[in-house]
Amino acid sequence: xxxxxxxxxxxxxxxxxxxxxxxxxxxxxxxxxxxxxxxxxxxxxxxxxxxxxxxxxxxxxxxxxxxxxxxxxxxxxxxxxxxxxxxxxxxxxxxxxxxxxxxxxxxxxxxxxxxxxxxxxxxxxxxxxxxxxxxxxxxxxxxxxxxxxxxxxxxxxxxxxxxxxxxxxxxxxxxxxxxxxxxxxxxxxxxxxxxxxxxxxxxxxxxxxxxxxxxxxxxxxxxxxxxxxxxxxxxxxxxxxxxxxxxxxxxxxxxxxxxxxxxxxxxxxxxxxxxxxxxxxxxxxxxxxxxxxxxxxxxxxxxxxxxxxxxxxxxxxxxx
Numbered sequence: 001x002x003x004x005x006x007x008x009x010x011x012x013x014x015x016x017x018x019x020x021x022x023x024x025x026x027x028x029x030x031x032x033x034x035x036x037x038x039x040x041x042x043x044x045x046x047x048x049x050x051x052x053x054x055x056x057x058x059x060x061x062x063x064x065x066x067x068x069x070x071x072x073x074x075x076x077x078x079x080x081x082x083x084x085x086x087x088x089x090x091x092x093x094x095x096x097x098x099x100x101x102x103x104x105x106x107x108x109x110x111x112x113x114x115x116x117x118x119x120x121x122x123x124x125x126x127x128x129x130x131x132x133x134x135x136x137x138x139x140x141x142x143x144x145x146x147x148x149x150x151x152x153x154x155x156x157x158x159x160x161x162x163x164x165x166x167x168x169x170x171x172x173x174x175x176x177x178x179x180x181x182x183x184x185x186x187x188x189x190x191x192x193x194x195x196x197x198x199x200x201x202x203x204x205x206x207x208x209x210x211x212x213x214x215x216x217x218x219x220x221x222x223x224x225x226x227x228x229x230x231x232x233x234x235x236x237x238x239x240x241x242x243x244x245x246x247x248x249x250x251x252x253x254x255x256x257x258x259x260x261x262x263x264x265x266x267x268x269x270x271x272x273x274x275x276x277x278x279x280x281x282x283x284x285x286x287x288x289x290x291x292x293x294x295x296x297x298x299x300x301x302x303x304x305x306x307x308x309x310x311x312x313x314x315x316x317x318x319x320x
Contacts, residue, residue: 001115009212024235029313034307037300044297055088060265068283078285080275089267096256096268097297098247099179100186104248107187109241112194113234117225119195120202131199138192146185146251152180177266182255186248201233204306235312243305248296254295269294278293 028034047054056076062084069079077086119130156170173180204227205211214224253270255261262268269290276286 001280002305007303016267024311025310028307031307031310033303034311035306037303040296040300041304043179044094044115044300045098047091047173048098051091051095055085055091057085057088059084059089059092059267061085061088067157068286070280070283071204071285075287078283080272080286081279084265086272086285086289089272089291090269093267093269093272093290094293096177096179096252096262096266097294100182100248100252101245101301103183104186105245107183108190108194108244111187112191113198113237116195116198116200117202117233118230120199121206121221121229127199130195134192134195135275137189142189143251143254144254145189147258147260149185149188150181150255154186154260174263178263181267182261185255186251190244190248191243194237194241198237201236202229205229205232239305239309239312242301242308245301245305249294249298249301 028038052058062079062082064083066075066079067081069075069083071078075085076086080086080089115130115134121125153173157163158189167169169180206224211224213226214228219227252261252268253273256268256270257274259274261270272290273287273294276283276290279286
């Protein structure tokens with residue numbers, strides 16, 4: 001009898017418990033749309049990294065003899081008004097959009113998370129001062145503020161008279177094809193909403209029992225923030241930032257469309273659409289590739305954000 005019981009116990013499988021992040025990943029992998037979007041974004045990042053290897057031509061290489069060349073054997077997707085390969089410029093344009101998506105989201109998340117956590121945890125006068133500053137900045141029209149910043153940066157870059165740190169930044173922006181000022185303009189104003197969200201999350205958690213218990217045993221403020229608050233609030237913040245990435249991509253495309261984005265001839269999907277929309281009726285192939293790439297990228301980030309929201313919030317599982 002004892003041997004039989006021992007055998008049964010040995011044959012009983014031991015269920016391996018998943019961590020919260022492991023469970024979230026498992027739930028995400030069950031969402032086919034989110035997984036497909038993640039695969040598409042990963043491939044797009046690889047395309048952006050290896051664009052010089054994948055692209056048939058350099059983005060600035062062109063011949064006036066091939067201007068407005070239709071899709072065909074020489075140029076798979078045709079050529080633009082300067083005889084430059086549209087396919088190559090679209091592949092290189094993924095670099096700008098992916099760079100904006102990654103850099104702007106990281107800047108927004110880090111700055112907003114830092115400001116929001118400090119404001120919510122310290123509270124009192126510090127919270128009031130920080131939130132009033134956020135409210136003042138938030139009161140200005142967002143698009144107008146970004147446009148004014150870009151106009152100022154472009155004016156500094158054209159003059160080229162600045163020295164010291166400003167001169168070094170202008171030179172670095174010139175080497176980056178104008179992307180540095182785009183990152184600065186987008187990153188300086190997009191952390192406001194993240195700061196508010198992080199502050200609200202901290203305020204809701206800092207009075208919980210586990211935080212009070214950690215405080216009662218003498219845990220420092222830094223330990224409470226990094227060991228107890230951040231692991232609980234980082235999930236909703238990541239979801240919110242992922243859902244904001246399409247806004248950053250569209251904002252960069254809009255700035256490039258009105259001539260305040262990257263410096264030509266650096267390709268950007270917004271700049272390509274701006275160059276090609278004037279001849280849309282006669283040469284629709286000029287904007288087809290960048291427009292489709294822009295739409296698919298923003299849709300992929302939206303679907304991925306929805307999948308992350310469902311995976312990180314157990315209350316939403318099975319409801320969408």
